[in-house]
Amino acid sequence: MGSARALDRLCKEHDAYRWLLGGVTVNYHTPADFRVEQGEVLDRLLTEGVAALMAEAASSPVKTFAIGFSGEPSYDETAHARVVAQHLGADQYQQA
Numbered sequence: 001m002g003s004a005r006a007l008d009r010l011c012k013e014h015d016a017y018r019w020l021l022g023g024v025t026v027n028y029h030t031p032a033d034f035r036v037e038q039g040e041v042l043d044r045l046l047t048e049g050v051a052a053l054m055a056e057a058a059s060s061p062v063k064t065f066a067i068g069f070s071g072e073p074s075y076d077e078t079a080h081a082r083v084v085a086q087h088l089g090a091d092q093y094q095q096a
Contacts, residue, residue: 064081
Protein backbone atom coordinates (compact mmCIF):
# COMPACT_ATOMS: atom_id res chain seq x y z
CA MET A 1 0.00 0.00 0.00
CA GLY A 2 1.73 3.17 -1.13
CA SER A 3 -0.68 5.80 0.11
CA ALA A 4 -1.51 6.38 3.77
CA ARG A 5 -4.75 8.10 2.74
CA ALA A 6 -5.76 5.13 0.55
CA LEU A 7 -5.12 2.78 3.47
CA ASP A 8 -7.19 5.03 5.74
CA ARG A 9 -10.07 4.87 3.25
CA LEU A 10 -9.84 1.08 2.93
CA CYS A 11 -9.86 0.69 6.72
CA LYS A 12 -13.10 2.66 6.90
CA GLU A 13 -14.87 1.11 3.90
CA HIS A 14 -13.98 -2.60 3.85
CA ASP A 15 -14.92 -5.23 6.42
CA ALA A 16 -11.76 -7.24 5.81
CA TYR A 17 -9.53 -4.30 6.72
CA ARG A 18 -11.64 -3.53 9.79
CA TRP A 19 -11.38 -7.17 10.85
CA LEU A 20 -7.57 -7.14 10.43
CA LEU A 21 -7.37 -4.03 12.58
CA GLY A 22 -9.28 -5.73 15.37
CA GLY A 23 -11.21 -2.62 16.28
CA VAL A 24 -8.15 -0.36 16.41
CA THR A 25 -8.81 3.02 14.85
CA VAL A 26 -6.39 4.03 12.11
CA ASN A 27 -6.25 7.30 10.27
CA TYR A 28 -3.88 8.30 7.50
CA HIS A 29 -1.41 9.71 10.02
CA THR A 30 -0.82 6.28 11.59
CA PRO A 31 1.04 4.62 8.67
CA ALA A 32 2.72 7.90 7.71
CA ASP A 33 4.02 8.36 11.25
CA PHE A 34 5.14 4.72 11.34
CA ARG A 35 7.16 5.17 8.14
CA VAL A 36 8.92 8.20 9.63
CA GLU A 37 9.53 6.64 13.05
CA GLN A 38 10.62 3.24 11.72
CA GLY A 39 12.35 4.35 8.52
CA GLU A 40 15.68 2.80 9.45
CA VAL A 41 14.09 -0.57 10.26
CA LEU A 42 12.02 -0.54 7.07
CA ASP A 43 15.11 0.36 5.03
CA ARG A 44 17.05 -2.49 6.60
CA LEU A 45 14.23 -4.97 5.95
CA LEU A 46 13.96 -3.92 2.31
CA THR A 47 17.73 -4.13 1.80
CA GLU A 48 17.97 -7.55 3.44
CA GLY A 49 14.95 -8.83 1.52
CA VAL A 50 16.34 -7.76 -1.84
CA ALA A 51 19.76 -9.24 -1.01
CA ALA A 52 18.15 -12.54 0.04
CA LEU A 53 16.11 -12.73 -3.17
CA MET A 54 19.19 -11.97 -5.25
CA ALA A 55 21.25 -14.60 -3.41
CA GLU A 56 18.53 -17.20 -3.93
CA ALA A 57 18.26 -16.48 -7.65
CA ALA A 58 21.98 -16.10 -8.38
CA SER A 59 24.17 -18.93 -9.64
CA SER A 60 27.27 -17.38 -8.03
CA PRO A 61 27.78 -15.39 -4.80
CA VAL A 62 26.08 -12.01 -4.81
CA LYS A 63 28.36 -9.01 -4.33
CA THR A 64 27.26 -6.64 -1.58
CA PHE A 65 28.68 -3.30 -0.50
CA ALA A 66 28.42 -1.46 2.80
CA ILE A 67 29.65 1.99 3.73
CA GLY A 68 30.57 2.84 7.31
CA PHE A 69 30.73 6.29 8.82
CA SER A 70 33.65 6.40 11.23
CA GLY A 71 32.69 9.86 12.54
CA GLU A 72 29.09 8.79 13.22
CA PRO A 73 28.93 5.32 14.83
CA SER A 74 25.13 5.46 14.95
CA TYR A 75 25.09 5.41 11.13
CA ASP A 76 27.61 2.57 10.84
CA GLU A 77 25.80 -0.63 9.85
CA THR A 78 28.85 -2.43 8.51
CA ALA A 79 28.90 -5.04 11.30
CA HIS A 80 25.26 -5.96 10.65
CA ALA A 81 25.85 -5.93 6.88
CA ARG A 82 28.76 -8.35 7.37
CA VAL A 83 26.54 -10.77 9.34
CA VAL A 84 23.82 -10.67 6.68
CA ALA A 85 26.35 -11.13 3.87
CA GLN A 86 27.87 -14.15 5.63
CA HIS A 87 24.42 -15.64 6.18
CA LEU A 88 23.61 -15.23 2.47
CA GLY A 89 27.03 -16.44 1.29
CA ALA A 90 27.62 -13.08 -0.42
CA ASP A 91 30.93 -11.42 -1.28
CA GLN A 92 30.91 -8.41 1.07
CA TYR A 93 32.88 -5.25 0.33
CA GLN A 94 33.08 -2.51 2.92
CA GLN A 95 34.28 1.07 2.93
CA ALA A 96 34.75 3.06 6.13
